[in-house]
Amino acid sequence: MISTRLVVDSDFVISALDRRVFGAFVEHMGRCVYTGIYEPGHPSADAHGFRGDVMALTRELGPTIVRYPGGNFLSGYHWEDGVGPQEARPTRLDLAWLSTETNQFGTNEFMDWCRAVGVEPMFAVNLGTRGPDQARHFLEYCNHPGGTALSDLRRSHGYEAPHGIKFWCLGNELDGPWQICAKTAQEYGRIAQETAKLMRLVDPGVVLAACGSSNHGMPTFGQWEDTVLEHCFDEVDFISLHTYFENPHHSSAEFLANIDQMNRFIEDTVAVADSVAARKHSHKRIMLSFDEWNVWYKARTLDDRRKPGWPQAPRLIEEVYNHEDALAVGGALIVMMNNADRVKTACMAQLVNVIGPIMTEPGGAAWRQTIFHPFAQASRFAHGRVLRPVIRSPGYESKTFPEVPYLCACVVHDDATGQTAIFALNRHLSQEQEITIELRGLGDQQRLVAASELHHADMKAVNTVAAPDTVSPRPNSRVEISGHLVTATFKPGSWNVIVTTNGKPS
Structure with a gap:
């Protein structure tokens, strides 16, 4: 057994946690939309065609904001195709995933789904094949109250009140050569700046995110952020980061060490963004939007990403996740929460079927x-x-790193309820971890609210339709509290949650 120690103090705060960090992503890719969130005729479907079982699981999952409609799909998408009477909508070729898009699900259906589930929408505008004019038209359709051609078009489609969508992404992964109409940093920086200017004229209250690098390993990483923000620093609020954890060495220990790469990605991006602020003599700070992140390394063959014959809603990158993947996701959540001063939104990609937590x-x-x-x-x-x-x-x-701590942890305290949540990952794969947690300044008479562990003896264990609870949280009985000290034992290769309360709001 190894011994670890975790100390926090109520006076030493990273930041208030922005709840948008628990976001998800719905893209017109594979079966995420069709037979995912939307399947008219399914036994659980409601009058809109939304799967009731998926809505129930989404509410349980708890995303706060959901990004839509893409993704690579976005860079060839015409928003006008997905509004109005469904029988009149055109069927198009989707060049991103070589599929056929029927457009039976679009902007207004997604807004209906968001309201039904209780999540905030995050929309994105196409800056691949399109540009600022179409972006401001899309925003006017969605957010302007009425009295103009586009806002009245929305009203004629049955949506009298504006949608009031606040968070908008300016394109997707436009640094990537795989992207439809990829751009140089200079090209993208200019179009992002002009798009942002037009969108703010239509709705000054929007929050805008510029495209950062598609991943930390891109050859243009750093230079891309610097050039893009040199153009649009004053017009945007966020820059995006995308990352997908892989296991190229087929080693659980190496895989879980890659969690720390996410922290380095954040630190490097902050450094570049703040250097632009310094050159501009600006007090403004650009925040980070991790609007695509997840584990993805098994379903990566060409057949996983492409199907012949332009099919509708084919099975694409339907990653089957195992126990060690869950540990990596838990570690990523810890890293993002521990960077709450700059990571203000994040979206696990995607929600259903396509590298999704729901199947x-x-x-x-x-x-x-x-x-x-x-x-x-x-x-x-x-x-x-x-x-x-x-x-x-x-x-x-x-x-990757000369020293990887076995303990990866974060602590979040809620003044309103007096509860403290401790999230901890034991990266030791063969030894238990005996931990002492000192909660200074949070109340001397802590009481246990909940304690659970996610653990399985087989790191490759998976959940299936026949055995959906193979890997799931179980109570952890080896947690004790004395005053403001919490002691616990964590199993090897486990994700752990401990919630305490001081009995009253602080």
Whole structure:
């Protein structure tokens, strides 16, 4: 057994936690929309055609904001195709995923779904094949009250009140050569600046995110952010980051060490953004939107990403997640919460079927993948202020980092309820971890509210439609509290959640 220590103090705060960090992503790709969230005729479908079982699981998962409609799909999308009477909508070729898009689900259906589930929408505008003019038209259709051609068009479609969509992404991954109409940093920076200017004229209250690098390993990383923000720094609020965890060495230890790469990605992006602020002598700080992140490394063959014959809603990148994938997701959530001063929104990609925490069968069941659980627990319990953790933990050497602490943890305290949530990952794969947690300044008479562990002896264990609860949280009985000290034992390779209360709001 290894021994670790975690200390936090109520006076040492990273930041208030922006609840938008628990976001998700719905793209017109594979079966995310069709037979995912939308399947008219399914036994659970409502009058809109939304799958009731998926809506119930989405509410349980707890996303706060959902990005739409893409993704790579976005860079060839015409928003006008997805509004108005469904029988009059055109069928198009989707060049991003070589599929046929029927457009039976579009802007207004997505807004109806968001209202039904209780999430905030995050929309994106096409800056691949299109530009500023179409972007401001889209915003006018969605958000202007009425009295203009586009706002009245929305009203004629049955939506008298404006949608009031506040968060908008300016394109998607336009640094990537795989992207439809990819751009140089100079080209994208200029179009992002002009698009942002027009959109703010239509609706001054929008929040705008510029495209950052598609991943930390892009050859233009750093230079891309610097050039883009040199153009649009004054017009945008966020820059995006995308990352997908892989396991190229087929080693659980190396895989879990990659969590720390996410932290480096954040630090490097902040450094570049703040250097632009320094050159501009600006007090403004650009915030980070991790609007695509997840584990993705198994379903990566060409057949996983493309199907012949322009099919409708084919099975694409339907990653089957195992226990170690859930641990990586839990670690990523810890990293983002520990960077709450700059990471203000994030979207797990995607919500259903396509690298999703929820899986479905057409006409059949829906179930939780392993990665569902750490996300749902973090979204449920993480409210308030993220406290700065001081961690004492032995570690191990990885190919990427010379020292990887076995303990990865964060602590979030809610002044309104007096509850403190501790999220901890034991990265030691063969030894239990005995931990002492000191909660300074949060009340001397802490009481236990909940304690659970996500653990399985087989790191490759998965959840299936026949065995949907193989990997799921179980109560952890080895947690004790004395005053403001919490002691616990964590199993090897486990994600752990401990919630305490001081009995009254602080």
